[in-house]
Amino acid sequence: MIYEFVHNGELKTVDLKDNRIATFPDVNKAVEIDCSPDGRFYLHNGDARSEVHAVVSGDTIFVDINSVLYEFTIPSQDGGKGTSGGGDMADPSKVYAPMPGKVVKVIAVEGDEVEAKAQLIIVEAMKMEHICIAKAKGKVTAVNFKEGDQVDTETPLIELELAE
Amino acid sequence: MIYEFVHNGELKTVDLKDNRIATFPDVNKAVEIDCSPDGRFYLHNGDARSEVHAVVSGDTIFVDINSVLYEFTIPSQDGGKGTSGGGDMADPSKVYAPMPGKVVKVIAVEGDEVEAKAQLIIVEAMKMEHICIAKAKGKVTAVNFKEGDQVDTETPLIELELAE
Amino acid sequence: MPELFKKVLVANRGEIAVRVLRACRTLGIKTVSVYSTADRYAVHTLMADECYEIGPPPPLESYLCIDKIIDAAKKAGADAIHPGYGFLAENAAFSQACIDNNLVFIGPSPESIQLMGNKVESRKKMVNAGVPLIPGMKDAGESIEQFRKAADKAGYPVLIKAAAGGGGKGMRVVHKQEELETAVDGAKREAKSAFGDDTVYLEKYITDPRHIEFQVFADSHGNAVHVFERECSIQRRHQKIVEESPSIAVTPELRKKMGEAAVEVVKAANYVNAGTVEFLLDTSGKFYFLEMNTRIQVEHPITEEVAGVDLVAEQLRVASGFPLSKQFKNLSQRGHAIEVRIYAEDAGNNFMPSIGKILLYQEPTGPGVRIDSGVRHNSEVGIDYDPIMAKLICWGEDRDTARARMVKALSEYKILGLRHSIKYLSDIVAHEKFGSGETYTDFIERNFSDWSDGVDENMEMALATAAVANALVKPDHVASGNGDMGSRDYNPWLTIGSWRIGEKIK
């Protein structure tokens, strides 16, 4: 059974046999995961079994391996979003707020030609400022909010027409 | 909505309105229970809300009120068992083991006339002996196990023909 | 210069196995656990770096199997084995088997275990070392003159006991010499009819005794110390359930005397590693050696909290060959600690063990609260082992603070799915006689013989809660719920564990 997950905008593939042996198309490695009757997951490694943690919530799977956190998203059928938060992070032509907040400064102006990493708009959330930057070179085609606006993570703040 | 629960072999009735206001047929009292979005239960009492705990498992509901434990059973349609453990505790003509274990001593003999509280059979479970007693006066009609037998909680150990 | 073990096998289960594993991890020692098939997914099994199955659930076929445990240790390449308490902890043959297989047994020598396991031999040795025992006859009494002499020597009140005895039969308390002869005759008659044997003997009757034990520690370099006392008078069915340190009955002078006696015991037994010397203390401040436990005790954490040491880590260091560490050379007591044992048992029904699955498990936290547990959410408490689930240890600046923290912590401790002793323990610690320190060994009989959990008082609240829980678990009832509930596509009990009903992964 092939499973696909999105991690940080990248598509990852895993082949799961018998609901416990995972292999990977591009890595020569097998991982065995055991699920106990009390609903916990264990990684097998010879005579060692170490607990790993996972929670499924909607289309997101949160995983903890040795205190390192992973957030996987199950790609939806309609080819949709790359990650669960921050809008469609995989599409560099749209810039989203990282969390709901208030626009404190709009730097970009419609028509601006901007380089990758250019600062476009600043959103304040949880008493901290977050600077939203361009992910790629392009031209600003839309600035959807003004200073003081409340924003969510679903509507793009800025839209770009990418160069090339 | 009327709910019926069995507690220690006794049938209890509660009338629940709007899934939160409970009243009782035989007590002049209303109790308000609130369920929070994070799945916890709270008892309302003026400006106080105190947490109470409950878990539903199969046909048993475990409740903790101020560290006092309650085990309620939802009566099944076919008029069946009174409590979840120890066989049908409500029927005094049958004597069950309180937990799975081994018979260490059989005291009762078929045909014996026994008083209420007479010791009938001793079962060892978890390294401790438990003395099973008669719940009512009667005549022993069946002794279903002998010393050394493994017993569960579903099959009566001793059966009585109740006096009167 | 000795070196710390590289890898240790823990030959136990439950909370004590977890405790030892944690000590190993803190010292950077690799860990190996063993498990019966019942414990395949137990906390202790999975906390170790490696784990080995050693057989079916009955202890005789797994945790008591010396060969299987030694085999696992050799397979894993362990240097040493920690036995915990119970099971093989005080088994001289196991200690010897470790030695024979070039494994270090983390505990005393087989000889020390054997000596202390033989109550007659150990008492003889202690008499010679000048440690006080309960005065009385060494053998059965024949003539009334013998009884009179022994009674005069022990001092009244005295107790006449049947040699074959038990259950109070053939037992008489005698307060004055003139009552002695009648009592001996009566005891003999009663013993004869109860046991078919009229042998009786005499020992001093201890009024309002307290169970006081001293934690001791000795290294292999000749150093031996005591780490103060614990009072463990609160017992049900001869098993301790509430312990505290320091004891309200032990003055600094008495502590010094008893501590010195405890160290005498250690020296007389050539004892190495952690142990406990148990005494009976009477109301006049006289104390009597009972026995020595040659293992780490269940109640060791209260000593750790008061003395600021790690007894299990020290066991590992001392067994590795290190001398007692500097904390043990400059010991002092600070504040007060109480431990309660959380058993899966029905306190309202003669402490019958309760088995089942832990469906809800919520531990208290905060200042002065320590939990040593061997279970967690969804753990199964089975029929095969001692039903201890966890120990709750509360420390406070003084006894009243420790008590208040304990009562508060117990009120925050939630376990659903089986019966347990939390309410009972809370009532003990909150009891005024506990508060005033009247903690004699008959505390439970005296104050809790008619205890009930007060289930009727809050029956309506419980029923209301059950009804709401029941209603919300059934989706059709949720739909007919009030606005507050109906407006959410949300069912609380199904969302615990983060899975929302109605949501489907495509």
Place this chain on the structure above:
Amino acid sequence: MPELFKKVLVANRGEIAVRVLRACRTLGIKTVSVYSTADRYAVHTLMADECYEIGPPPPLESYLCIDKIIDAAKKAGADAIHPGYGFLAENAAFSQACIDNNLVFIGPSPESIQLMGNKVESRKKMVNAGVPLIPGMKDAGESIEQFRKAADKAGYPVLIKAAAGGGGKGMRVVHKQEELETAVDGAKREAKSAFGDDTVYLEKYITDPRHIEFQVFADSHGNAVHVFERECSIQRRHQKIVEESPSIAVTPELRKKMGEAAVEVVKAANYVNAGTVEFLLDTSGKFYFLEMNTRIQVEHPITEEVAGVDLVAEQLRVASGFPLSKQFKNLSQRGHAIEVRIYAEDAGNNFMPSIGKILLYQEPTGPGVRIDSGVRHNSEVGIDYDPIMAKLICWGEDRDTARARMVKALSEYKILGLRHSIKYLSDIVAHEKFGSGETYTDFIERNFSDWSDGVDENMEMALATAAVANALVKPDHVASGNGDMGSRDYNPWLTIGSWRIGEKIK
């Protein structure tokens, strides 16, 4: 003879509110909590005997509303208000409003708060009291001669700083007199172009500074003590994240000197109740007063663990009018304690706060482990407040033991559903430079500027785990699973919370 408060309102939320509520309960004081609509079901709200709603989520409309809080206290009939830290804790107007409404503010007087809130005034007062400040110019420098004199007085190296400054602009470190003039000119030019203002001044440059603070406590009977130091040098974005006590850099002599200076500060400010005096300590053992915090600090538990006291309970006693309790008159340090703050934030992404629901929450336990938390399973971490979820405090016999216990405890601490700093904190405490005590205030910049959580290393394990979790949550996949899984009518994720899918209550 004073009397302890009967009822206290806690004007805060999160872990500190829970901490204060627990202290009240331990002392037998009735409790009142206040909550914004976002906190209707928060831990602190429901732990109190009574709770009052005080407005919508934004702090300005709820937790910062003096009137609403005073109203709630009056409605509940509280005697006193504990402000926690943050929010109104250092607000003189709030302290005054309590007094005006016959409520006791559990903290210092409005005058003390005001004095310490005014940095210029408080520094003047401290100079007069003989407390050392960072030497340098009190005002801007005009002539190079003024700078030269000030530098000679302070001793090289010195720092030239822009009065309008920030972000390192207009800043120059000067090591020798001959470099001074060039540096002043350069700093002025840079300040002019950066801020349009070329005013610069000079102060002593502190090499490798440590942030050392002293816990102080004073009662209303003229007694003032210090409860030793805490080192809080490990900071990110000017916020402490790892604290420890004692400091590896503070010798017994230095402790005595700094402690005396801290008590001088308390006396000079006529201070009552708990407070913290912050110092900068340089590598030569010279220390300089920074400021005084007139509240209980986030990191107070490490002091409690090392000194064996309950600072919050003492706040309540002292505010009730009692003199300092006996534990505070005979203070000593034992062992070592470390605290880490568990924030909902993304350490790999500039510590961006993370919001969401805690879908899995599992706290570590065992010896030496204390948790002060304000969240639990299924708690929501929202956008409106500081994202601290919990504090983990580990005590050990020595620093290395405390560190080892911390690393172990962090590895057992599991929070899923949002980003958090557990891995980052573990890497800090395990870092060799932390181990060797090189904990200067630039520790993070120096050692963790290129930190990454190593997400790629275990990507396969993570993917495999995700796949198994995904498979088992989908019933059709379970059906096609292997024998082990298929033989159970059992779906692990749906059974957490004890509800088995497929079972229906009739």
